[in-house]
Amino acid sequence: MTVNLLDLDQPKLAAFFAELGEKPFRAKQLMRWMHHFGVIDFGQMTDVAKTLREKLAQVAVIQPPQVKLEQISEDGTRKWLIDVGAGNGVETVFIPEADRGTLCVSSQVGCALECTFCSTGRQGFNRNLSVSEIIGQLWLANKALGRDPRDQTEEGRERIISNVVMMGMGEPLANFDNVVTALNIMLDDSAYGLSRRRVTVSTSGLVPAIDRLRDECPVALAVSLHAPNDALRDVIVPINKKYPLAELMAACRRYLVKAPRDFVTFEYVMLDGVNDTVEHAKQLLELVRDVPCKFNLIPFNPFPSSGYATSKSENIRRFRDILMQAGYVVTTRKTRGEDIDAACGQLAGKVKDKTRRQAKYMMELAA
Numbered sequence: 017m018t019v020n021l022l023d024l025d026q027p028k029l030a031a032f033f034a035e036l037g038e039k040p041f042r043a044k045q046l047m048r049w050m051h052h053f054g055v056i057d058f059g060q061m062t063d064v065a066k067t068l069r070e071k072l073a074q075v076a077v078i079q080p081p082q083v084k085l086e087q088i089s090e091d092g093t094r095k096w097l098i099d100v101g102a103g104n105g106v107e108t109v110f111i112p113e114a115d116r117g118t119l120c121v122s123s124q125v126g127c128a129l130e131c132t133f134c135s136t137g138r139q140g141f142n143r144n145l146s147v148s149e150i151i152g153q154l155w156l157a158n159k160a161l162g163r164d165p166r167d168q169t170e171e172g173r174e175r176i177i178s179n180v181v182m183m184g185m186g187e188p189l190a191n192f193d194n195v196v197t198a199l200n201i202m203l204d205d206s207a208y209g210l211s212r213r214r215v216t217v218s219t220s221g222l223v224p225a226i227d228r229l230r231d232e233c234p235v236a237l238a239v240s241l242h243a244p245n246d247a248l249r250d251v252i253v254p255i256n257k258k259y260p261l262a263e264l265m266a267a268c269r270r271y272l273v274k275a276p277r278d279f280v281t282f283e284y285v286m287l288d289g290v291n292d293t294v295e296h297a298k299q300l301l302e303l304v305r306d307v308p309c310k311f312n313l314i315p316f317n318p319f320p321s322s323g324y325a326t327s328k329s330e331n332i333r334r335f336r337d338i339l340m341q342a343g344y345v346v347t348t349r350k351t352r353g354e355d356i357d358a359a360c361g362q363l364a365g366k367v368k369d370k371t372r373r374q375a376k377y378m379m380e381l382a383a
């Protein structure tokens with residue numbers, strides 16, 4: 017069977033070469049060619065012996081996913097719709113800022129978790145992305161952004177993509193093994209060499225998987241919190257019924273023992289009249305009392321029939337001020353790439369739902 021080498025991190029690639037009777041250092045060479053230099057043609061790998069190149073061409077491919085559509089916003093934000101077969105597409109977004117370039121990466125085709133404010137969740141779920149489809153988003157974005165790794169001038173060496181956030185479509189920790197393998201490639205100096213502090217996994221709160229991530233690949237952690245008490249979170253983020261807030265906060269504390277940053281980022285979507293009152297802010301302070309954290313307030317991006325509206329700006333400011341006065345760092349996410357629907361929670365992609373979510377939702381609307 018032909019192996020797609022983009023599915024393998026360095027240890028797995030070394031095992032692949034061992035099976036071919038080759039030395040482990042070949043894995044490092046291949047990682048550099050594929051990820052560092054973006055080369056997918058074995059013929060161009062000039063420091064690999066010709067006989068090995070020919071052997072590789074018989075048993076392996078290097079196959080990134082295909083881009084279906086690229087859109088560029090007036091503010092420089094870029095969005096790619098990635099073809100993941102069978103009529104499905106996922107989205108990847110690059111957000112340039114003065115001091116960093118952040119790539120928002122998807123982990124699943126759709127999402128099975130049904131957070132009620134989320135347009136991805138509303139579309140249903142099709143399947144997990146493979147490692148090559150996850151790391152392929154970084155590979156493609158690097159190519160599209162025109163980074164030439166052979167340019168060794170100071171400007172050329174500067175990373176265009178300095179940060180990766182696993183915040184696109186899907187719940188990354190529900191696709192644990194593939195996501196961790198992709199994270200290993202992002203962190204590998206022979207591949208992208210990103211710092212653990214600059215790679216963030218965002219989860220809705222799968223407690224056992226948070227513990228596994230801490231042990232297997234601790235990177236920066238963001239938690240989609242969105243509500244300060246169980247009754248409200250059960251509705252907005254239904255996975256809360258399985259892993260309620262007390263368990264989630266305990267998992268965050270355990271995570272910080274090994275995390276590369278000494279805080280968790282709590283994301284909080286601002287929903288008008290639902291979770292944005294003074295009382296909610298006070299409950300939130302009480303909830304996170306023992307968890308070193310920062311807050312990221314996200315003005316809700318309305319989508320058709322979501323049933324929610326964006327909090328009024330004065331209520332967002334009031335909420336933010338209560339948290340800041342208690343000594344927390346709070347950012348309010350700016351909406352980027354609005355003209356190309358690239359804002360958070362708007363990554364729709366194309367999902368052939370296997371969960372009948374759309375049908376269920378339409379029935380609920382009709383009732």
Ligand code: SF4
Nearest residue numbers: 127130131134137186
């Ligand atoms: S917010 Fe995240 S976990 Fe929840 S439905 Fe959307 S993609 Fe899934």
